Structures are given as C-alpha cells and as structure tokens.
Amino acid sequence: MLVGAGSSDHKHVEAQVLFDVFIMFVNGIKRNEHEFKKIIIEAGFSDYKIIPVPGVRSIIKVYP
Numbered sequence: 001m002l003v004g005a006g007s008s009d010h011k012h013v014e015a016q017v018l019f020d021v022f023i024m025f026v027n028g029i030k031r032n033e034h035e036f037k038k039i040i041i042e043a044g045f046s047d048y049k050i051i052p053v054p055g056v057r058s059i060i061k062v063y064p
Helices: 010-025 033-042
Strands: 047-052 058-063
Antiparallel strands (some): 047 058
8 A cells, every 4th residue: 555645535544544553463564655766766667657546555567
C-alpha cells in the first residue's frame, strides 16, 4: 500500500487503518511515494509511475 495514494472515502481510510494494524503486527514497513522513489532511483531505474487500482493497493511501474 502506498501511503497517501488513492481515494479518501470512508471505506478506503478504514482499510488503511486495518492495514496499519497488520503492519504493526508483522513488523513491516510502510513507505510513502518519496521513500519508494528513493529506492527505485538507487536501484538504477530511470523513472516510475504509480497506478491506483480499486481497493487499497497501487501498482508501481518502474522503467529501466
């Protein structure tokens, strides 16, 4: 899940909160767009595009 992306309706926000609880449970890491951009560029990719999809997830497309 990309923090701050997608819809801000009640169901979407509720899903983000539930995902937050899950992340805390499994000791995961949430990243915002700036953090993903840093990782993508440091990995040697030239650009990226974020594509919101229905639900709480997004597709991050990276380019060589």
